[in-house]
Amino acid sequence: MRRDNTKEKGDDMSGLKKLIAAAGAGAILVSGLAANVSAVESYDPYSYDRWGDAVASQVGYTAEYFVDGQSINGLAEVIEAMDGFNAEKASWQELLGLKEPADMYVSADDLMYIADKGNNRILVTDLDFNLVNYMDTFHYNGEELTLKKPEGVFVDQYTGYIYVCDTENSRVLKSDKDGNVDRIFEKPVSEIYSQDLTFNPKKVAVDKAGNVYIVVKSVTKGSVMYDINGEFLGFFGANRVEATSEIIANAFWNTISTESQRARSTKTTPVGFSNFDIDDEGFIYTVTESSDVKTDTVKKLNPKGQNILSAITADDVTFGDISPAYYSIYTKESALTDIDIGPNGEMNILDFAHGRIFQYDKLANLMFVMGGTGEQLGTFRSATAIESHDNMLYVLDSRKNSITVFKRTAFGEIVTKATNLYNDGYYEESYEPWLTVIKYDGNYRRAYIGIGNALLNAEQYKDAMKYFKISISRVRYNRAYEGYRGQVLEKYFTPAILIIIIVCVAVKVLKTLSRKGIITFPWQRRRGA
Structure with a gap:
């Protein structure tokens, strides 16, 4: 049952209070008591504190192994059985591995689709990387079609259709698993789609209604959108133009310029997003790779194309690294190249520039940071795509020609258990998992907030204040303080009033008795003498 701070507490609260009493205030700063939960990583895991400074953290995911083409069971047998196979030729050797893989997708039936760009094919494997299907030719109205540098692949979970961005052939193919093409999406013929623009699709997604969204390299107005029948509908989800000082200045001068001057001025256009994913509810999440842009780097779009993630983050969240990496001759900002949405709404975001994976919960709170640049397991040279399944993450590297698991x-x-309970409103139930998180990692700020909210919900306001103080959560601290002040007033107000009433009554009675001469006070006797 979902609960919030306004609901009455039942018998389950007694258990929570016992846990609180047993844990004591000393548990607040317990850290490092548990053994490291992963093998030694080839990178330093970290998180961020309240001030945006990086702090050491435990690792949320550990790299288990990597898969290249030679590791895909059954691929070599398929290649070697092809007509004309010659193991001594480089062109055949390339087919035995991956070559500049550009995208991958895990389907609803637990199959991995890999867009092997350099080899002009789609490889389909199970999640143990056994080859299930090899797709390099397709059939449409009696014609055989081949791929040229495919950069995107998507599988419709409702129909099973496979959508392939046949990038350098300027089209998207909608095919069944046997390679029979049902529809081809090509450059729209429309007044709102400039015919001067090329049509080089690089990513594709499909919603519940069968609408198709295509990211095209030359288009900055959002994704190119088609309906289920292949009719061009327009553009969807364009990024905003970031209000930099240069843009503000240009806008001012345009108000006082002549028409001819405005025609010669530089036009301001938004940056097109680089990739997207669609969740189980039909919301489309987009990422923008440009390191020069801070606005709309990650969006969650409703069917109207409105970013509802901004209502949660209020544009205060920095996705990727909060601070850029400074080198001797240059500065490197995060460049977000792909996004994957997990089953609980968690956002797995891939940073191409730093080779890092940032996992956020559905409310855009940072959970984990993994990866880095390098040659070791768990690091990347050109991180291109990310997918998730259950408790696993898969990252595609187009230069290493491999998938890291x-x-x-x-x-x-x-952390995932505590986060899901907390985000679903089960604050009391999240208390014990959050306490365990702190035992693993005393720097994990979200755990202190989670414990504080559990205590707040349990009306343990004084203890909640301690945790909110550690997490530097001023708003929550003030809320707990108000509750604690109310408890103090409630505790002492009635006795204080009773004492005042008793004193007032006593004084009045004594005055009455004195006036009637029944009792005499010492100062009255001295006065009479």
Whole structure:
């Protein structure tokens, strides 16, 4: 049953209070008591504190192994059985591995689709990387079609249709699993789609209604949108133009310029997003790779194309690294190249510039940071795509020509459990998991907030204040303080009033008795003498 701060507490609260009493205030700063939950990583896991400074953290996922083309069971047998196969030729050797893979997708039936760009094919494997299907030719109205540098792949969970961005052939193919093409999406013929623009699709997604969304390299107005019948509908989800000082200045001068001057001035256009994913509810999440843009780097779009994620974050969240990396001759900002939405709404965001994976919960709170640039397992040279399934993450590297498989650690499991309970409103139930998180990692700020909210919901306001103070959560601290002040007033107000009433009554009675001469006070006797 979902609960909030306004609901009455039942018998389950007694158990929570016992836990609170047993834990004591000393548990607040317990850290490092648990053994490291993962093997030694080839990068330093970290998180961010309230001030945006990086702090050491436990790792949420650990790299288990990587898969290249030679590791895909059954691929070599398929290649070697092809007509004309010659193991001594480089062109055939390339087919035995991956070559500049550009995208991948895990379907609803647990199959991995890999857009092997350099080899002009789609490889389909199970999640143990056994080859299930090899797609390099397609059939449409009796014609055989081949791929040229495919950069995107998507599988409709409702129909099973496979959508392939046949990038350098300027089209998207809608095909069944046997390679029979049902429809081809090509450059729209429309007044609102400039015919001067090329049509090089690089990513594709499909919603519940069968509407098709295509990210095209030359288009900055959002994704190109088609209906289920292949009719061009327009553009969807364009990014806003960031209000930089240069843009504000240009806008001012345009108000006082002549028409000819405005025609010669530089036009301001939004940056097109680089990738997207669609969740189980039909919301489309987009990422923008440009390191020069801070607005709309991550969006959650409703069917109207409105960013509802901004209502949660209020544009205060920095996705990716909060601070850029400074090197001797240049500065490197995060460049978000892909996004994957997990089953609980968690956002797995891939940073191409730093080779890092940032996992956020559905409310855009940072959970884990993994990865880095390098040659070791768990690091990347050109991180291109990310997918998730259950407690696993899969990251595609187009330069290493491999897929790295990450598995959630024990620390990651307990953080995920606590986060999901907390975000679903089960604050009391999240208390014990959050306490365990702190035992693993005393720097994990969200755990202190979670514990504080559990205590707040249990009306343990004084203890809640301690945790909110540690997490530097002023709004929550003030809320707990108001509750604690109310408890103090409630506790002492009635006795204080009773004492005042008793004193007033006593004084009045004594005055009456004195006036009647029944009792005499010492100062009255001295006065009479």
